[in-house]
Amino acid sequence: MTEDFDTQGAAFDRFLEGDPTAVPGLEAFDRALRSQATAAELVGEHTVVTLMSAAIVVQPASLLDRGHIMLNKLKTRAAVLTFAGTLVFGGAAYAATATGALDPILGNDTKAPADTTTTVGDTTTTAVATPTTGDAAPTTTTSDTTDTTVAGVTTTTGDGGGDTECDDAANHGDYVSGVAHDKDGESNHGKAVSEAAKSDCGKESDDVDDDSDDSDDSDDSDDEGSGSSNNNSNHGHGNDTRNNEGNQQNNGNHGHGNDKRNNEGNQQNND
Amino acid sequence: MANEDTGAAALGLDTDIIASARCGDRNALGTIWRALNPKLLRFIRTLGVQEPDDVASQVWLEIARNLHRLDDDPIRVRGLLFTIARRRCTDAHRRSLRRPQQSLDALRPTDVPTWQPIGDIASTLDAEALLRRLAPDIAELIALRVIVGMSNAEIAAITGKSEGAIRVATHRGLRQIQALLDSSSSEQLSVTKPDAPAMDQL
Structure with a gap:
């Protein structure tokens, strides 16, 4: 049965390949389907071919034009996208540079505005007159001139610590206290107190020598405290500007004085 | 590949004729039409379409519009022709189902058996x-x-x-x-x- 089925299948395959005698009884069927075209099947050739020719002639031209337009559109799109991308990325890069967002990347730790110039000029002169006679209290003349120019604004700070007589003070602390409680120099009150604290008024001559030694120690503190020099809460009684230029901007704060003992040295470093 | 060459030779078409037809040569189009239209009509009639000539004309027009998509292979042109023909026949059947048109030959008594002796x-x-x-x-x-x-x-x-x-x-x-x-x-x-x-x- 299976062999008969396979034989019949092979015969059908040969019949379908074009052998009409492969399947007995289907010769007429095959001959009829594969016969030559009849006249009825070839009617209307002229009409159909004319319509086809018209459709073909119109179509390629439109396709070529469409392709050309598409090419132009692609070029235009590419140009527009390139321009837009340049604007977007260029603007983002400019904004990042202006706000300093790229400083960690570019390695710019500090950034100063191009149109801002900061000039700090300090001159501190301390004259200590040791009395030749032992009864008189030591006389100290302090003259400070501080010129600070920040962003085109120049502030000149004069000496405000001379209102309280040094002779009236029993010792150095009394002198500084007197200066601190003196309300005459309101504008430079903190600076005057600072200068009074740094002065040698009411001190013994040995204390003055010790202060000079302390000044050497303060150099050491400059080296050690450089990392915390920017911590300027300024509520204390001294605003240490020994190693910090930015602290010059905080002169008007609540601090009671500015310590400028090493400003000369800082001037040299700044130069 | 040999079968395709044999098929193209049996069609009586070659690549030059197809290339000329794509350029709008009427003689080439006529050659293609004469080679394939009888087969197309017989195929459409076999599927039972009521107006085979109309469907065949639609198929040839669609072929003309899509000829640029093909290369010069006659076998591919024949394949596209009968692919479109199948779809147009399907459309014709659907159309006839929406708007049935019954011929007078179909108005026969229902007791007549659907099978008839084959002569x-x-x-x-x-x-x-x-x-x-x-x-x-x-x-x-x-x-x-x-x-x-x-x-x-x-x-x-x-x-x-x-x-x-x-x-x-x-x-x-x-x-x-x-x-x-x-x-x-x-x-x-x-x-x-x-x-x-x-x-x-x-």
Whole structure:
């Protein structure tokens, strides 16, 4: 049965390949389907071919034009996208540079505005007159001139610590206290107190020598405290500007004085 | 490849004719039309379309519009032609279902059996009528195989079926045709035609 089925299948395959005698009884069927075209099947050739020719002639031209337009559109799109991308990325890069967002990347730790110039000029002169006679209290003349120019604004700070007589003070602390409680120099009150604290008024001559030694120690503190020099809460009684230029901007704060003992040295470093 | 060359030679077409037709040469278009239009009409008639000439004209116009998508291979042109023909036939069947048009021949008494004795096949129309007694999908496959002369691979590409399924279906159809022809003297065997089109795309 299976062999008969396979034989019949092979015969059908040969019949379908074009052998009409492969399947007995289907010769007429095959001959009829594969016969030559009849006249009825070839009617209307002229009409159909004319319509086809018209459709073909119109179509390629439109396709070529469409392709050309598409090419132009692609070029235009590419140009527009390139321009837009340049604007977007260029603007983002400019904004990042202006706000300093790229400083960690570019390695710019500090950034100063191009149109801002900061000039700090300090001159501190301390004259200590040791009395030749032992009864008189030591006389100290302090003259400070501080010129600070920040962003085109120049502030000149004069000496405000001379209102309280040094002779009236029993010792150095009394002198500084007197200066601190003196309300005459309101504008430079903190600076005057600072200068009074740094002065040698009411001190013994040995204390003055010790202060000079302390000044050497303060150099050491400059080296050690450089990392915390920017911590300027300024509520204390001294605003240490020994190693910090930015602290010059905080002169008007609540601090009671500015310590400028090493400003000369800082001037040299700044130069 | 050899089968394709044989098929193209059997069509009477070559690449030069197709290239000329793509440029709008009327003679080349006429050659293609004369080579393929009889097969196209027989295929459309086998599928039972009511107005085969109209459908064939639509197919040729669509071929002209899509000829630029093909290369100069005649086999591919034939494949596109009958792919479009199948779709247009499907559209025609759907259209006839929406707006049924019944001919006077269909107004016969309902007690008449759907099978009729098969006489001698004297013409192409008789063979097409015999094919229409089969299931539409099988009749379509046999028409593509015998009338158009396509291989199983080409038919598979058009219909979306596997070559094995096509081979089995065509064998079953030929066996049914054999039975129909053998039953011409017998009244017991009949192959009824489905009431509604059973094409897979409907």
